[in-house]
Amino acid sequence: MEANSVEEIGFYALHRFGLLALSLLLVGTVLELVRRGLLKERYALLWLAASGTGLVVGCFPSIIVRLAALLEFQYLTVVYTFSFLFLLVIVLAFTIVISRLSEQNRELAQEVALLAQRLRQLEKHDE
């Protein structure tokens, strides 16, 4: 399949601006959340990567034309596929984070129980 022009595959200017606006909004939101300390930098990176991709595609729409031709997808399918893959990665990353947190949480609770018992023991000796 020959690579068509941007308009020929249905990726109109309006869609481009929509994508650009959405990506800018996401970049702005993520940066603001980091600034307010509500989002950690390490987790912000994944979101910035996603919105950055949106910006790049919005600026250079020929990327999506080439990808659509290469994969023999409609351009919208390309967008959906990559959005889906991104969400998959971010959810996996989150479950890894949650697993680590629950492990640390368990160790902390055990340590609290052990220390509280030791404290009671020491207080008994003091009396």
Next chain:
Amino acid sequence: MSRVLVIIPAYNEEATIAAVIAKLRQHAPEYDIVVVDDGSSDRTAAIAAGLQGVRVLQLPYNLGIGGAMQTGYKYAERAGYDVGVQCDADGQHPVEQIRALVARIEDASGDVVVGSRYVADSDYHPTFVRRVGKSLLSRWIDLLIGGGITDTTSGFRAMNRRAMSVVARTYPEDYPEPEALVILHRHGLKVIEIPVNMHPRQGGTTSIRPHGAAYYMVKVALAIFIDLFRHYAPRKDGPAHGSQQR
């Protein structure tokens, strides 16, 4: 003479905890006892704390049986006990046979001694579904560790120092008994089994609900399979925490 610690994890067991401890005192008065209260909402911790000489580790919230049991083993390791015995708070475990478990640790028959309900001279008759599930699981584990252990779900077991140092670091979270055996085996420890007679539970409810049985089977089978491919870091010597704690 080895120092023995009996670890009793308890979650809402106010009905039976005092009786279990009284029985322990009667049959093995020189053993120390620690009750791990797993965030109970009833008076379990208060009752246990009120009993002379019983130590209580009170978890700030419910961790589940694995996390509670491991807390007890961490305590045993730091306080320098030679033998740790885990025992249910619901009165199912035959406390009068606890010395038999400890004796096999003391004569170095194994690093871990499991009190089994299936060995010839015990009389335990579980329901059909439970029997099939447990026997499948036991076959699977037997295949993996090849030790001739018939009752892999029994939570009535004793461990020596080496085994305790393993479980203090690595212990499964829910339904831990079968998987713990595989982990201990993977660390090169010897697991043996002796027959005991279990009692029906005297109060409270089992942690394995009927509709959870399928989840239990799948979860444990998978966890055990994954354990086979896990790389366990060699033991670093020198504990990070004060080792003489009583």
